[in-house]
Amino acid sequence: MSMVGVAALTGVLVAVPPAAADTAGTADTAGTVSPELQRFYDQEPAWKPCTGEGLDDLECARITVPMDYANPRGERIRIAVSRHRATDEDGRRGxxxxxxxxPGGSGLGMAAFLRGQKIGEVYDLIGFDPRGIGESTRIQCSVPDLDDLELPTRPTAGQLHNFTEAARRTEAGCDRTGGSLRPHITTANTARDMDVIRGVLGEDKANYLGYSYGTYLGAVYGSLFPEKLDRSVLDSSIHPDRIWRDTWLAMSRAHTENVERFTRWAAENDDKLGLGDTSEAVFRSMEDVAQRLHDDPIDDFDRSSFDMAVALLNRDQGEWDVLAAFIGGLRDGDDAQVREAADAGALRLAASRDRFADDSAFSPSTFATVRCEADWPTGLGAYYADMREYAAEHPYGMGAMLSAPDPCTFRSYTPAEKPVELKRDGYPTGVVVQSHYDTQTAYEGGPAMAQRLRDSLIIVEDDSNHGYYGIPGYDCVTEQIDDYLIDGILPGSATTCPGAPFPDLDAPDTADEENLTEKVQEQIDEEEEHPVPLPAPLPVS
Structure with a gap:
């Protein structure tokens, strides 16, 4: 799951000469697809060159699927699909x-993201925008006006109700404009759409790679269509028993655990960083800055901004020098350095929010809807108790925000079905990848998913990132996944890979108070170059 975003990857499909004939509709669906659904599997897509940034050399099409799989003769919607054909035609394996x-990330650009990997030689890489998103039939919730509500990371007792009011307004906006589509925006229905894509492409089986929330989607697909799934990789996994509120609470705890790691590292390097010679002293330095910004914000950069900026800068331990310079600049800098640090933090926050505001890359309406597929507690007292605890014990990250009432607390409809019970019964052993200190999908999710599915587990040791296959610096993971996806060679049942190294504080380009904004911009540029996986977005106060 996960809170920085994916760069804009999708584009508008245009009418150009079609590509060569395909094998669409030739998959064997006898006895596995109802007669009412067969016509969807028998479609022949009209492939055309994709348009849009980052989609060069891909071909795109749109297929039709039922809005409601329980009523396939009813309303229909469209799913946008992209493809990059295997470059080794003789070695192609599907x-x-x-x-x-x-949930809510556009996947149309996934074929472009993966085409440079070895798997692009033997697989047709298939991206798609899930229902409700991007170039597929979209759901659009009306956006409520929350400007009159203060939603800080560390709310006072009198501010707790503001989060309830924000959740109510958000749900009312989705109810107002979500239409008849909204109850059918679920993980299970997206998995069913995936199987139609498989059938339309003329394949008896599909292979799968999912990051973050995509791990849950892959597990649901395998549970619903075990005879149609071959090899599968679940990278940075959702916990199978935390759908969905408990995922958010675990995220807060994971942020705190990783901040504690940072304070220990900073204390070990106090001679260079000067933030404190014990973990407790570094934490006090952070709290001093937080209190100062609460008492005297720098323009709009206040304590909540600081708490969230710490979370964003803390994710990549290979760049903890940037976080240290950010804290040090705000605590000890002269007026210009304090301003530089605040500007750098505001830049980091704005980049995250801007990416999630790009509705071609991310659908907040789908994000707000998929989570309603599971029941949420309805009693406000439990939420408020959690908010008080999390604001005090887990302030860095989102503080009280992730434990607050959710729009789904006030869900205006009843889903047609419960979330799918996850199991692996009938498809080959897959691979789960998880790091020790992932702040988006907490570590326990990986071993729990691997145990549930009896999959092999790759553990990225002492690392705090999110998403590993195909990401520079994590060759150990990429090589083992290539062995599995290409040659069918499983890693050990519980294999380890090294995490990212910590910053070299003696390097000439180490971040300091003078180059902080430049270093943050470099981080943002790097994320745009390697845009997946898509974690959960930051709440916007």
Whole structure:
């Protein structure tokens, strides 16, 4: 799942001469697809060159699926699909469907993201925008006006109700404009759409790679269509028993655990960083800055901004020098350095929010809807108790925000079905990848998913990132996944890979108070170059 975003990857499909004839509609669906659904599997897509940034050399099509699979003769919607054909035609072993996460992330650009990997030689790489998103039939919730509500990371007792009011307004906006589509925006229905894509492409089986929320989607697909799934990789996994509120609470705890790691590292390097010679002293330095910004914000950069900026800068331990310079600049800098640090923090926050505001890359309406597929507690007292605890014990990250009442607390409809019970019964052993200190999908999710599905587990040791296959610096993971996806060679049942190294504080380009904004911009540029996986977005106060 996960809170920085994916760069804009999708584009508008245009009418150009079609590509060569395909094998669409030739998959064997006898006895596995109802007669009412067969016509969807028998479609022949009209492939055309994709348009849009980052989609060069891909071909795109749109297929039709039922809005409600329980009523396939009813309303229909469209799903946008992209493809990059295997470059080794003789070695081709089928299709690989991919999802970047979310929920709410556009996946049309996944074929472009993966085409430089070895798997692009033997697989047709298939990206798609899940229902409700991007170039597929979209759901659009009306956006409520929350400007009159203060929603800080560390609210006072009198501010707790503001979060309830924000959740109520958000749900009312979705109810107002979500239409009849909204109850059918679920993980299970997206998995069913995936199987139609498989059938339309003429494949008896699909292979799968999913990041973050996409791990849950892959597990649901395998549970619903075990005879149609071959090899599968679940990278940075959702916990199978935390759908959905408990995922958010675990995220807060994971942020705190990683901040504690940072304070220990900073204390070990106090001679260079000067933030404190014990973990407790570094934490006090952070709290001093937080209190100062609460008492005297720098323009709009206040304590909540600081708490969230710490979370964003803390994710990549290879760049903890940037976080240290950010804290040090705000605590000890002269007026210019304090301003530089605040500007750098505001830049980091704005980049995250801007990416999630790009509705071609991310659908907040789908994000707000998929989570309603599971029941949420309705009693406000439990939420308020959690908010008080999390604001005090887990302030860095989102503080009280992730434990607050959710729009789904006030869900205006009843889903047609419960979330799918996850199991692996009938498809080959897959691979789960998880790091020790992932702040988006907490570590326990990986071993729990691997145990549930009896999959092999790759553990990225002492690392705090999110998403590993195909990401520079994590060759150990990429090589083992290539062995599995290409040659069918499983890693050990519980294999380890090294995490990212910590910053070299003696390097000449180490971040300091003078170059902080430049260093933050470099981080942002790097994320745009390697845009997946898609974690959960930051709440916007």
């Amino acid at each position: 299709i690989l469907l991919a999802n970047p996460g979310g």
